[in-house]
Amino acid sequence: MSDDEAKLKLAKKYELLDPDVRLMLQVKAGDAGAFESLVAKYQARLVGILRHMISDKEQAEDLAQDVFLRVYRARERYVPTARFSTWLFTITHNVASSALLKHSRRKEVNLTNSPSGSMPTRPLDTMAKEKSSLMPTRRADQDELSSIMRQAIDQLGDRQRMALLLSRFEGMSYQEIADTMELTPQAVKSLLSRARLKLKMIVEPYVTSGILPGMLAEGISHDDRSQESKSPTE
Numbered sequence: 001m002s003d004d005e006a007k008l009k010l011a012k013k014y015e016l017l018d019p020d021v022r023l024m025l026q027v028k029a030g031d032a033g034a035f036e037s038l039v040a041k042y043q044a045r046l047v048g049i050l051r052h053m054i055s056d057k058e059q060a061e062d063l064a065q066d067v068f069l070r071v072y073r074a075r076e077r078y079v080p081t082a083r084f085s086t087w088l089f090t091i092t093h094n095v096a097s098s099a100l101l102k103h104s105r106r107k108e109v110n111l112t113n114s115p116s117g118s119m120p121t122r123p124l125d126t127m128a129k130e131k132s133s134l135m136p137t138r139r140a141d142q143d144e145l146s147s148i149m150r151q152a153i154d155q156l157g158d159r160q161r162m163a164l165l166l167s168r169f170e171g172m173s174y175q176e177i178a179d180t181m182e183l184t185p186q187a188v189k190s191l192l193s194r195a196r197l198k199l200k201m202i203v204e205p206y207v208t209s210g211i212l213p214g215m216l217a218e219g220i221s222h223d224d225r226s227q228e229s230k231s232p233t234e
Contacts, residue, residue, distance in 0.1 A: 007079060007081065010080070010081050011079050011080045011081065014080040014081070014082065014083065014084075015080060017083075018080070018083050018084055020038065020041070020083070020084035020085065021080040021083070021084045023035075023037055023038050023084070024038065024071075024075070024078055024080070024084050025078070025080070027072070027075045027078075028075045028076060028078050035071075035072060035075075038068075038071075038084075039068055042085075042088060043064060043068070045169075045170070046064040046067055046068075046088075046092055047060050047061055047064045048169065049089070049092060049096075049162075049165050049166075049169070049170075050063045050064055050092065050095075050096055052153070052161065052165050053096040053099075053100065053158070053161060053162065053165075054096065054099055054100070059099070063095050063096065063099055064092075066095055067088070067091050067092050067095050070091050070095070071088065071091065082176075082179055083176065085170070085172075085176075086172075086176050086179050086180055089166060089170065089172075089180045090179070090180045090181075090182075093162055093180055093181055096158075096162065097158070100158055148202075148203060149199075149203065151202075152198075152199050152202040152203050153199070155198060155202060156195050156198060156199075159181065159191055160191050160192075160194060160195040160198075161195070162181065163177055163181065163188055163191040163192055163195065164191075164192060164195045164196075166180060166181075167192055174188045174189055174192075
């Protein structure tokens with residue numbers, strides 16, 4: 001079987017399995033209503049993911065619009081080789097990575113004028129509620145625990161954070177996350193394992209003994225980011 005035949009077979013498979021792929025194929029054929037349906041289904045989810053990655057709500061909304069613009073511009077070249085959501089979140093990951101890189105460069109330029117120790121606020125109440133039941137020794141105030149969880153998530157590397165969000169909030173498998181982030185499934189498994197371990201290391205002392213994340217997170221974050229930079233496969 002030639003490469004073209006294999007791609008055609010794969011495209012037919014996803015067309016049959018995924019209704020969103022069928023919608024995108026309708027977009028390819030010029031159906032504006034199909035595109036509006038995809039935007040309506042995924043816009044809030046994209047903004048949610050991007051707001052976890054980017055601290056500014058308005059910027060997250062702008063980046064979501066950028067993602068949809070890229071989807072629309074790519075419509076004539078679209079060939080389904082994965083679930084539509086995998087393709088969409090691949091674009092989202094690329095857009096978020098570019099935005100974070102630009103932000104990092106601006107931060108380096110403006111470092112002397114930036115306040116230290118500030119933490120962006122992101123909607124992580126769902127995860128906070130789940131974590132609150134893991135360590136019953138200390139019953140923390142829910143709002144306070146939500147704040148702690150936001151700080152803990154902020155200590156994750158960008159790739160860890162994206163992998164965790166795709167896993168927990170989008171329900172993606174290791175393979176789907178790997179396809180989205182252009183990693184191997186084993187690398188995704190490693191990212192998620194380290195992310196969960198770090199969250200536990202930061203949150204557990206607070207829940208059990210009232211130790212704030214700031215007392216521990218800086219050292220943990222430094223070690224983990226160093227490990228990420230050394231190993232491109234993890």
